Structure formats: C-alpha cells, structure tokens
Amino acid sequence: MSKIEIKNVYKIFGDQPSKVLPMVQDGATKEEILEKTGHTVGLDNVSLSxxxxxxxxxxxxxxxxxxxxxxxxxxxxxxxxxxxxxxxxxxxxxxxxxxxxxxxxxMSMVFQRFGLFPHKTVIENVGYGLEVQGQKPEERNKTAMEKIEAVGLTGFEHQYPNQLSGGMQQRVGLARALATNxxxxxxxxxxxxxxxxxxxxxxxxxxxxxxxxxxxxxxxxxxxxxxxxxxxxxxxxxxxxxxxxxxxxxxxxxxxxxxxxxxxxxxNRAKVIKAKIIMTPANSSNGVDKSNLVKVQEDQFLDEFLPQVVCSNSNCEVVDKEGNVKGYITQKELSKALTKEHMADATKPKK
Amino acid sequence: MEKYKKFIKPFAYSSIFIFFIIISYRSAKPRYKPDHFTDIFKDFSWLGNWPKWLDFPLMQPLNAGFDWLIVKYGLFFEGINNFLLGLYTSMKDSIVGLPWPIVIALVIFITYFASGRKTNTTIMVAFCTFFLGFLSPRYWDKCIMTTCIVIIGMLLCIVVGIPIGIAMARNKKVRNALLPILDLMQTIPSFCYLIPGILLFGLGAVPAIIAIFVYAVPPLIRLTDLGIRLVDKEVIEASEAFGASKKQTLWGVQIPLALPNIMQGINQCTMMSLAMVVIASMIGTRGIGDEVLLGLQQLNVGMATEAGIAIVLLAIIFDRITQSYGEKIQERTQVKKKI
Amino acid sequence: MKFLRNLILSFVFAGAMSLTTTSANAQCKVHLGDFDWDSANIHTAIAGYIIEKGYGCKVEATKGSTTPIMAALFDQQIDIITEVWRDNLVQLIEDNVAKGTIVELGVNTPSSTQGFYVDKPTADKYGLKHVNDMKSEKIAKLFADPEAPGKGRMTSCISGWTCYTINLVKHKVYGLDKYYTNFDPGSGGALDAAIAGGFKKGKPVFSYYWTPTGLMGKVDLVKLEEPKYDQACWDKMTKVVEDIKANGPDVYKPTCACEYVNMSLTKAASTKFASNAANKPIIDFIKKYSIPTADVNKSLAFYMDESGGDMEATAKNFLSSNSMWESWVPSDVASKVKASL
Known part of the structure; x- marks a missing residue:
C-alpha cells in the first residue's frame, strides 16, 4: 500500500463546482470551462501514488x-x-x-512565504505544532530547541521572525515542520x-x-x-x-x-545523472582499463566527479556505501552520457 | 425551467413594488383618492404633483411598533437602564470623590504603562488633564462625567462589537447581512435614535450610552472584520495545517495579528463616542457638552469656545492613550518583509 | 440613437407636465413667517388657508427658528407672522415698532401658561395640587432621579433659557431644592420626549411645561398652584435671576417668588406690507384672528394623532369643526372658504 494515494481527483473553483464537473470529466479544457461557466479548474483527473x-x-x-x-x-x-x-x-x-x-x-507543512507567526518568537513558532496539541511549555521548548539546533539556528530562538533573513526564516519553517515528528x-x-x-x-x-x-x-x-x-x-x-x-x-x-x-x-545533465545509471556493471566489465581508476560513489552525480576524471584522464570505479565495487565508467561512456542519444539508449531497458 | 429562471427575480421584485403601491393606495385617506381607482387611468393630473395617495404608510406601523416595544419590553429596557446607570453612577461617584491630584496621578499612571513607558506622551497627557480643571474648575467634574460615559459606551462597543466583527470576518453570510445595518447606523441622523432613546430610557446618561453604541460601534466592527481578514492567508493555513482548531487559530493567531487594526477601531470608537456625548447634552446628558450647548444657547461665544477647548483636550487624552497602546502592540506584531 | 430617443421623450414628457400644473393667476402674494414649533405651524396653516381660499392670494410660508425669521420680518422679506412670543422679545419688538419696520396686529392666543406640571393620575392619587404638596420625601421618591440618589427629578427648562434659572430660584424659594433636582433636558425635543415617555410607560411625571403645545393636547398634565402672580414679587425675583445668569448660582439671595405670568402671543406684520392699501382686507382679518389655548391644543392633538402629519388637513379640520373664524372675515370670504372645505 502506498503512503499517499490520490485517485481521480478533480477540483473546480467557483459557485457551483458540482454542476461544472461533468463538463470537465467530458474533457473540456481549462480555458473552455472558464469562458463558459466562469469556474476555474484547479485539478483535472489527477491520480498518483x-x-x-x-x-x-x-x-x-x-x-x-x-x-x-x-x-x-x-x-x-x-x-x-x-x-x-x-x-x-x-x-x-x-x-x-x-x-x-x-x-x-x-503530517506537517512548510510554506513558500514561510507562514511564520510574526507575533511569536522563533522557539514559539517551532513549538507551535506541539502547542496546539496541548504540550506543556517546558516540554515543547525542549523539542523545539532540538529542532532549532538541527537546522542551525541556535542562538536565535528568542528573536522574532521579522528580525531574521529569509533563509533563516525558512529554517524556522523547516524546524517547525520537523518538531511534530x-x-x-x-x-x-x-x-x-x-x-x-x-x-x-x-x-x-x-x-x-x-x-x-x-x-x-x-x-x-x-x-x-x-x-x-x-x-x-x-x-x-x-x-x-x-x-x-x-x-x-x-x-x-x-x-x-x-x-x-x-x-x-x-x-544540465551532469547535475542529474547519477553514476550508477551509466556504469557498466562489474560482472560485464572485462574490456575496461582498470589501471588508473577514480573511486566514485554510486549515488554521486556526474558533475561531482567529472572534472577530476577528465583532468586525470582516468576511468571510474563505482562503489556503494560499503565500498563494494558495483561497476565501471569509461571516459567514452562518460562523454556519451552527456548527449541525449546515449541517454535514450542507456535507459531504455529500464522502461 | 432553466430558461425562465432569470425572470424570477425581476418578477418577484416588480410584484413587491406593485404590492407596495396597492398598499399605499388602500391605506390613503378617502379625501386624497379619486372616487374610483379607475379614475387614475382617465385623469392624469396626478402625474403633476406627487399625489397624496401615493404615500407608503410607514409612519403609523413604526409608531405602533415603538409603542408596543415600550409596553411589552418596558421591563427589559428598564433592566438595561438600571444596569448601565448603576455602572455609570458608581464609576462617576468614585472618581468624582477622589481628590483631583490623585485623578491626575491615575491618568499619568495609566498613560505611562499603556504607552510603553513613553515619557513625552505621558507628560503631554498629564498637562492636558491638568488643563481641564485649569480652564474652569467647574469643568473638572463635568469632564469626569463625560469620561465615564465614554468609557462605558466604549466598553459596550468592545464587548458587543469585537465578537460581531469576528463573526463577520469568519462568515460571509453574516457579513452580507450586517453591512447594510452598519451603513444604516452610520448614516441615520443621530436625533433619530436620541429622542426615541429618551422614550425608552428616560433623560440622562443611558440614552447617551446607547447613542454612543449606535454611532461608534460600526467602525470598530468594520476594523475588527478587516483586521482579521487581512491576516496573511498563509499564516492561517500554517496554523490549520498543524492541526489548530478554529478556536486555537482565532485566539492564537488571528486576534493577536488583527490587534493593531482592532486597536485602531477602538481609537476611532473613542473619538466618535466623545463626539456623540457632546451631542447627547441635548438630551439632558450631563458633562462637558452642557457647557458648549449653554454657551451656544446664550450666544456666549467665549463660553462655548472654552468648553470646546476642554473637549479637544479630552479627545487628545483619549487619543494618545488608545493610540499609543495600539502602537505598542503594533511594534511587536508588525510583519516586516525582509526576504 | 437610444440616447436621442430618450432625450426627445423626456422633452415631450416635460412639456406635458408643464401643461398639467395649474397656472393660478394670483393677483396678490402673501409671505408668512413660520417657526419650528407646532403651535406656530397651526396658525400659519389656518391663516394661510383662509388667505388662499378666501382672498384668492398666493401664500408662501418660510419656516425657521426665532432669530432668522424675526430678522426677515424686520427686513420686510416676510409679510406676516401669526404667533410671536412677544414677552420673550419685548425689547426687540418695541425697538422695531419705534423704528417703524413692523406693525403689531394684536393678540393671537390670549393666555399662554407656563408652570410646574404633574401627570393627572399621580396628582389625583396623592392629592398634589400645590407646589407645597411636593415637599415630602415620599412624593420625591415617586419622581426619583436615577443619577442623584435620594432625590426626585423635575424635568426643567433648557439651561440656556431664562426659565431654567427662574425655576432654579423658585425651587430654592419654595424649598423644593431639598427634594428635587432642577434637571436640564438639553433640548425642547428631549423635554417633550421625557414627558411623553413617562406617560407611555405609566410612570409619574413632574416637569416644567407650557401651553399651547401639541403634547399638551395629548397628555393629561395638572398644573401645580404657586403663589399668585404679583408684579413686585416677580421683579424682585427677576433681579436675582439676572444676577445668577451673569455670575453663577453661588450669588443666590433669598427672594420672593410667584407663578409665571400668563403671556399673550401676538401677531405682527411688516410695515411695507401693512401700509399697502391693497392688503387692507388681509390685515383686517389677521387683526381679528385669535384662537384660545384650549382650541390650539385640540388642533395640535388632531395634527399629531389623526392627520398623519398633514398640516393642511389639520387646518381644514379646525375650520370645519369651529365657527369662531367666520366672524374674522367678511361673509363672502367665509363662504368661499366653506365651499373649499
């Protein structure tokens, strides 16, 4: 069972959404609906898990x-x-x-414009989820302090949100979301x-x-x-x-x-493709030159080790977290990976 | 069916209109009407001057309704009267009983803490208070009476107005129903409720308090409603998303954040109360307004102006106290956009 | 196009309207001055009706408060005023008569009374006839002043009016001040409302009041007896009153006090109007015009309760239910008026 399941969800904004629903279900586009009925289609048959x-x-x-x-x-x-x-x-x-x-x-939530309570201090903001649950101040402040520490805001707990920079404010938002665990x-x-x-x-x-x-x-x-x-x-x-x-x-x-x-x-493909995706698996790597290898993690993105590999003109040895060799990447494969055609080939079997 | 739907409303409205005209015709005195109603379609002279039969009979039912109110709910109004009067007299007597330097000290104390220990404001308010008596010793007690009426009127406004403002902000239907009533309260000439107020409550302080309520509560309701609706939607969503109940959101987030606006409303409410309590001197409400009225009635411009200055001083005192308290709150809750 | 059509239509309509309005070819025009209290309105309506229907003149009435209307009369802008509270304006009127700007036309309402009144039910129940009957704590309690514990309240005159100070002095002289507050109702409307409200709720009423007024025709008030009017006594009291008005209540000195003198309400016309020979019939009529207080009160009650606020109907009612007016005018005028009723 999936954690969250969304099935055939429609959302129509307006006075009489249920009347407009059949039209949307019949496949009318957002623009048509707006023109004909003044309703806005928010979601049109969305399903995902x-x-x-x-x-x-x-x-x-x-x-x-x-x-x-x-x-x-x-x-x-x-x-x-x-x-x-x-x-x-x-x-x-x-x-x-x-x-x-x-x-x-x-569940907890983090907001685009942070959604912090301007009349509460950082620690009160972080503890808000616990406060509405009815936790005592000492208890919730303890948890809140842990989370403030986790997001690196120690020392700011008694400031008000408007005294912090945007990045710091969102850390408060994140800490608040984490606090309810x-x-x-x-x-x-x-x-x-x-x-x-x-x-x-x-x-x-x-x-x-x-x-x-x-x-x-x-x-x-x-x-x-x-x-x-x-x-x-x-x-x-x-x-x-x-x-x-x-x-x-x-x-x-x-x-x-x-x-x-x-x-x-x-x-930028190099930023998206991980080593394990383009490597030649260890068991079929007979033709690979293993004399001059750079060790990379399987979950590393290409751009993280690309300069090193190119400069040292070497091939890559891909390992997992425990250090087991999973496969190899040659220079040739690496350069191919950064062009579209190769990508299509390489990932086809996975589909 | 759908096709005819758009005709229903115009049809309903026009039938009500015709019904009104028939009522006005039927209720008109025979001497104002043509002998037979068909005559109005033959003789068009009634199109010249507004015909006397075309007169919606609103006055008699209103009078009857008002009499019924007095007879049926006399005790109820008596109860309100006694309650407000008791509040007023006990408050007035206790302050009038104090030596004047203590009253000034009390005002200084209140101002100092309400304004967040602002010395300038406090000194100014203290001077204004001193000048009330300094202008004329007989103003002192009258200003206290006026102040007591304003404070009680304001408390009534706050107790009733803020919950209504909150209800309006939370429910569109309530808002739609109340907005026209608020408009009515703000536009109806004050004598329209001052004089009936005497019939219900007698002469004196109570009709003034009621008049203050009618006159000064709309801005408080409006600003409370506005303040709550202006609270950042994302902040409310945040509160809800963390599982706050409606009550928790209201008390923990909406009201604290709407407080600057609510305080602004209370400030406006005070100023309008003061204006009304001066007008209310015309219905026998004692206070500093008497002096203005007396000055005007005797064409004693100096006297009226002197009393007018006392009212301005009183207004400054009220304004500075409520305003500075509002500012103090605002400083704390202001959302500065600093991204 | 649509706009043009509307424009034409509205012109046609306006033309049709102007035809329907009666083009009364009035030879004479009379401008009456009216005040903002109802007894004056009654006289203006009755006199105006007779002038219009009986003499065939066009009547215009302007309503306002005392100062501007009197000023307009002196300025010859207003022709006739049918109810002048002469005793309140003695100096002003005498000056203008001397200057020749106005002509006095005699008494309208012979006796207008002022005094202390109690509602009839309470007066009967407790046998209240004289101001001295009021001097008891038991009686004072009936009229309790909620803002002055232990005292009764007499709703008095408005503090800007001289009668407020007169009442103040009378209270002291009569010894009423120990039991009652001399309560300023703030305005005439508020005084009326306080009395009317008391009757509506069936509560005891103790108030300064006067006649003729519309309210007097509606409620049953009993006038309390006071020491009989005496010129010397009144003059002595007036000195104290004037002193208090100028210097405040602290300068009160024991004095004599007596009832209010009955005032006569008079009529006046501008010299310009009165000296025009063409207006003589109307001046003669106004000179004879006089209605007793009781009848004015009756008409005022009719106006308030039955006419639905229609002054013209009230005037017609007076003219059809009384015959006293027929002696004010020549018989041909009287019959013209009768025919129009």
Whole structure:
C-alpha cells in the first residue's frame, strides 16, 4: 500500500463546482470551462501514488494546480470529486475532530512565504505544532530547541521572525515542520522565495536531513533543477492535469509531451545523472582499463566527479556505501552520457 | 425551467413594488383618492404633483411598533437602564470623590504603562488633564462625567462589537447581512435614535450610552472584520495545517495579528463616542457638552469656545492613550518583509 | 440613437407636465413667517388657508427658528407672522415698532401658561395640587432621579433659557431644592420626549411645561398652584435671576417668588406690507384672528394623532369643526372658504 494515494481527483473553483464537473470529466479544457461557466479548474483527473520514505516532487508553472494538489493531502482544500487517502484512510471521511488529530500527528507543512507567526518568537513558532496539541511549555521548548539546533539556528530562538533573513526564516519553517515528528512532510515551494545560493544550501540541508529521517516528503516546485535534485519521483502538472510521472531520468529522456520537453531542454545533465545509471556493471566489465581508476560513489552525480576524471584522464570505479565495487565508467561512456542519444539508449531497458 | 429562471427575480421584485403601491393606495385617506381607482387611468393630473395617495404608510406601523416595544419590553429596557446607570453612577461617584491630584496621578499612571513607558506622551497627557480643571474648575467634574460615559459606551462597543466583527470576518453570510445595518447606523441622523432613546430610557446618561453604541460601534466592527481578514492567508493555513482548531487559530493567531487594526477601531470608537456625548447634552446628558450647548444657547461665544477647548483636550487624552497602546502592540506584531 | 430617443421623450414628457400644473393667476402674494414649533405651524396653516381660499392670494410660508425669521420680518422679506412670543422679545419688538419696520396686529392666543406640571393620575392619587404638596420625601421618591440618589427629578427648562434659572430660584424659594433636582433636558425635543415617555410607560411625571403645545393636547398634565402672580414679587425675583445668569448660582439671595405670568402671543406684520392699501382686507382679518389655548391644543392633538402629519388637513379640520373664524372675515370670504372645505 502506498503512503499517499490520490485517485481521480478533480477540483473546480467557483459557485457551483458540482454542476461544472461533468463538463470537465467530458474533457473540456481549462480555458473552455472558464469562458463558459466562469469556474476555474484547479485539478483535472489527477491520480498518483507516493511511496513511504520517498521524496515526491510535484512540478509545474504557476497556475498548474500544484499548490492546490498539495493542499488536498492535508485537506486544507476539499476535492470536488475523487479520493485522497493517506495510509489507507480517505481524508474526506474524517470529521472535524479526526481531521485535526490527523493534521497534528500525520503530517506537517512548510510554506513558500514561510507562514511564520510574526507575533511569536522563533522557539514559539517551532513549538507551535506541539502547542496546539496541548504540550506543556517546558516540554515543547525542549523539542523545539532540538529542532532549532538541527537546522542551525541556535542562538536565535528568542528573536522574532521579522528580525531574521529569509533563509533563516525558512529554517524556522523547516524546524517547525520537523518538531511534530510526523511521517509526512508537505513542502509548498519551500525554497522558491530564497535567493539561489541559500536555496542550494537549503536543498542540501534537506537531503542530509532526509537521508537520516527517511520521511515521506511531497515537495512542490516550479524549478526543474530543484525537482531533479531532490525527487525520487517527479510529477509534472500542466493546467491541472498530470502530464507525466516518473524518475528524474525518465522525465529527462522520455518527455511525455512538448510541454515537458520544453522544460527539460536546458537541463544540465551532469547535475542529474547519477553514476550508477551509466556504469557498466562489474560482472560485464572485462574490456575496461582498470589501471588508473577514480573511486566514485554510486549515488554521486556526474558533475561531482567529472572534472577530476577528465583532468586525470582516468576511468571510474563505482562503489556503494560499503565500498563494494558495483561497476565501471569509461571516459567514452562518460562523454556519451552527456548527449541525449546515449541517454535514450542507456535507459531504455529500464522502461 | 432553466430558461425562465432569470425572470424570477425581476418578477418577484416588480410584484413587491406593485404590492407596495396597492398598499399605499388602500391605506390613503378617502379625501386624497379619486372616487374610483379607475379614475387614475382617465385623469392624469396626478402625474403633476406627487399625489397624496401615493404615500407608503410607514409612519403609523413604526409608531405602533415603538409603542408596543415600550409596553411589552418596558421591563427589559428598564433592566438595561438600571444596569448601565448603576455602572455609570458608581464609576462617576468614585472618581468624582477622589481628590483631583490623585485623578491626575491615575491618568499619568495609566498613560505611562499603556504607552510603553513613553515619557513625552505621558507628560503631554498629564498637562492636558491638568488643563481641564485649569480652564474652569467647574469643568473638572463635568469632564469626569463625560469620561465615564465614554468609557462605558466604549466598553459596550468592545464587548458587543469585537465578537460581531469576528463573526463577520469568519462568515460571509453574516457579513452580507450586517453591512447594510452598519451603513444604516452610520448614516441615520443621530436625533433619530436620541429622542426615541429618551422614550425608552428616560433623560440622562443611558440614552447617551446607547447613542454612543449606535454611532461608534460600526467602525470598530468594520476594523475588527478587516483586521482579521487581512491576516496573511498563509499564516492561517500554517496554523490549520498543524492541526489548530478554529478556536486555537482565532485566539492564537488571528486576534493577536488583527490587534493593531482592532486597536485602531477602538481609537476611532473613542473619538466618535466623545463626539456623540457632546451631542447627547441635548438630551439632558450631563458633562462637558452642557457647557458648549449653554454657551451656544446664550450666544456666549467665549463660553462655548472654552468648553470646546476642554473637549479637544479630552479627545487628545483619549487619543494618545488608545493610540499609543495600539502602537505598542503594533511594534511587536508588525510583519516586516525582509526576504 | 437610444440616447436621442430618450432625450426627445423626456422633452415631450416635460412639456406635458408643464401643461398639467395649474397656472393660478394670483393677483396678490402673501409671505408668512413660520417657526419650528407646532403651535406656530397651526396658525400659519389656518391663516394661510383662509388667505388662499378666501382672498384668492398666493401664500408662501418660510419656516425657521426665532432669530432668522424675526430678522426677515424686520427686513420686510416676510409679510406676516401669526404667533410671536412677544414677552420673550419685548425689547426687540418695541425697538422695531419705534423704528417703524413692523406693525403689531394684536393678540393671537390670549393666555399662554407656563408652570410646574404633574401627570393627572399621580396628582389625583396623592392629592398634589400645590407646589407645597411636593415637599415630602415620599412624593420625591415617586419622581426619583436615577443619577442623584435620594432625590426626585423635575424635568426643567433648557439651561440656556431664562426659565431654567427662574425655576432654579423658585425651587430654592419654595424649598423644593431639598427634594428635587432642577434637571436640564438639553433640548425642547428631549423635554417633550421625557414627558411623553413617562406617560407611555405609566410612570409619574413632574416637569416644567407650557401651553399651547401639541403634547399638551395629548397628555393629561395638572398644573401645580404657586403663589399668585404679583408684579413686585416677580421683579424682585427677576433681579436675582439676572444676577445668577451673569455670575453663577453661588450669588443666590433669598427672594420672593410667584407663578409665571400668563403671556399673550401676538401677531405682527411688516410695515411695507401693512401700509399697502391693497392688503387692507388681509390685515383686517389677521387683526381679528385669535384662537384660545384650549382650541390650539385640540388642533395640535388632531395634527399629531389623526392627520398623519398633514398640516393642511389639520387646518381644514379646525375650520370645519369651529365657527369662531367666520366672524374674522367678511361673509363672502367665509363662504368661499366653506365651499373649499
């Protein structure tokens, strides 16, 4: 069973969504609906499943419905039709009380513009999820301090949010989401409002945290590089429709339509492809020159070891975390990998 | 069916309109009407001057309704009257009973802490307070009476207005229903409720308190509603996403963040209360407004102006205290965009 | 196109309208001055009706408060005023008569009274007839002043008016001040409302009041007896009153006090209007015009309760239910008026 299951979800904004629903189900486009009925289609027959422990990135331009989608998971928005289930529970079946319990213990959320409480200090903000659960101040401050430490904000706990920089504020947002220790974390364009350097820092911090915590993360972004870097799976939304779901490699090499194609055109492949994807497995590596090897981790992206390999004019030995040799990459393969044709060949069998 | 739907509303409205005209015709005195109603379609002279039969009979039912209110709910109004009056007299008597330097000290104390220990504000307010009595010793007690009425009127506004403002912000239907009533309260001439107020509550402080309520509560309700609706949507979502109940969101997030606006509303409310309590001197409410009225009635411009200055000083005192308290809160909660 | 059509239509309509309005070819025009209290309105309506229907003149009435309307009369802009509170304006009127700007036309309402009144049910129940009957704590309790514990309240005059100070002095002289507050209601409307509210709720009423007023025709108030009016006594009291008005209540000195003198409400016309020979019939009529207080009160009650706020209907009601007016005008005028009723 998947952790989160979304089945045939439609969301229509307007006065009489249920009346417009059949039209949408019959395949009318977003523009047609808006012109004819004045209703806005938020989501149009979206189905996907998210597995436990993975980072699922939902990507699309603004207005594509990605923020609407994420709000269905904790039911900040009710679907017009369809089912959203978390750990097998249909969220629409929850009554008021159960919904509150569900939000308190099952998932937490990080917001684009941080959503911090300006009248509360950092430590109060971080402890908010615990406060609404009714935890005592000493108890929740202890947990909050741990999380503040985890995101590297020690010393700022008694400041107010408006005294912090954007990056620091979002760390507070992240710490607040971590404090309730929920399995699922919803991140709505969490890093979009930050400048590129800080964004990259935060992404790294998230990857590091995730490698430890193994939470189920639903991450919304409009930035392809970010989604490729963070996502185990990526779903691409356009005009409320889910146009493609797949691994980063899937998306890059087999774009489902022109829309996705346009997105992936300018992607820096070296930043997306991991060593294990293009390596020749150890058991079929007879022809490889093993005299001059650079050791790389199987999960490393190409751009992380590319300069070293090219400068030393050597081949790569790919190892896993325990140091076992998994395969090899030759210089030739490496250069091929950075062109599209090769990619298509190399990944075809996986499809 | 769908096709005819758009005709329903115009049809309903026009039938109500015709019904009104028939009522007005039927209720008109025979001497104002043509002998037979068909005459109005033969003789069109009634198109010249507004005909006397075309007069919606609103006055009699209103009078009857008002009389019924007095008779039926006399005790109820008596209860309100006694409660507010008791509050007023005990408050007034206890402050009037204090030696004046203690009253000034009290004002200084309140201002100092309400303004967050701002010395300038405190000194200014202290001077204004001193000048009330300094202008004319007989103003001192009258200003205390006025202050007591304003404070009680304001408390009434706060107790009733803020919850209504919150209800409005949370429910669109409530807002749609209340907005026209607020408009009515703000535009209806004050004498329209001052005089009936006497019939219900008698002369004196209570009709003034009621008038203050009618006149000054709309801005407080509006600003409370606005303040709560202006709270960043994402902040509310954040609160909900972490499983806060409606109540927790309201008390923990919405109200604290709307507080600067609510304080602004209270400040406005105070200023309008003061304006009304001066007008209320015309219905026998004692206070500093008397002096203005007396000055005007005797065409004693100096007297009216002197009392007018006392009212301005009183307004400054109220304004500085409520305003500086609002500013103090605002400093804490202000969201500076620093990304 | 549509705009043009509307424009033409509106012109046609306006033309049709102008035809329907009666083009009364009035030879004479009378401008009446009216005040913002209802007894004056009644006289203006009745006199205006007779002038219009009986003499065939066009009547215009301008309503306002005392100062501007009197000023307009002195300025010859207003022709006739049918109710002048002469005793309140003695100096002003005498000056203008001397200057020759106005002509006095005699008494309208012979006796307008002022005094202390108690509602009839309470007066009967406790046998209250004289101001001295009020001097008891038991009686004072009936009229309890909620803002002055232990005292009763007499709703008094408005503090800007002289009668407020007169009442203040009377209270002291009569010894009422120990039991009652001399309560300033703030405005005439508030005083009326306080009395009306008391009757509506069936509560005891103790108030300064005067006639003729519309309210007097509706409620049953009993006037309390006071020491009989005496010029010397009144003059002595007036000195104290003037002193208090100028220097505050602390300068009160024991004095004599007596009831209010009955005032006569008079009529006046501008010299310009009165000296025009063509207006003589109207001046003669106004000179004779006089209605007793009781009848004015009755008409005011009719105006308030039955006419639905229609002054013209009230005037017609007066003219059809009384015959006193027939002696004010020549018989041909009287019959013209009768025919129009």
């Amino acid at each position: 998210i597995e436990e422990g993975e980072t699922f990135v939902c990507m699309g331009l603004s207005g594509s419905g990605k923020s609407t989608l994420i709000r269905h998971i904790n039911r900040l928005i009710d679907p017009t039709s369809g089912v959203v289930s978390v750990e097998g529970t249909n969220v629409m079946d929850l009554d008021k009380k159960k919904l509150i319990e569900f939000r308190r213990h099952k 929920t399995d699922i974390m919803l991140m709505d364009e969490a890093f979009s409002a930050l400048d590129p350097l800080i964004r990259s820092d935060m992404q790294k911090q998230l990857i590091d945290l995730q490698s430890e915590l193994k939470k189920t993360i639903v991450f919304i972004t409009h930035d392809l590089d970010e989604s490729l870097r963070l996502g185990d799976h990526i779903g691409i939304l356009n005009g409320g429709r889910l146009v493609q779901v797949g691994t980063p490699i899937d998306i890059i090499m087999n774009p489902a339509d022109d829309y996705v194609e346009k997105f992936v055109k300018d992607v």
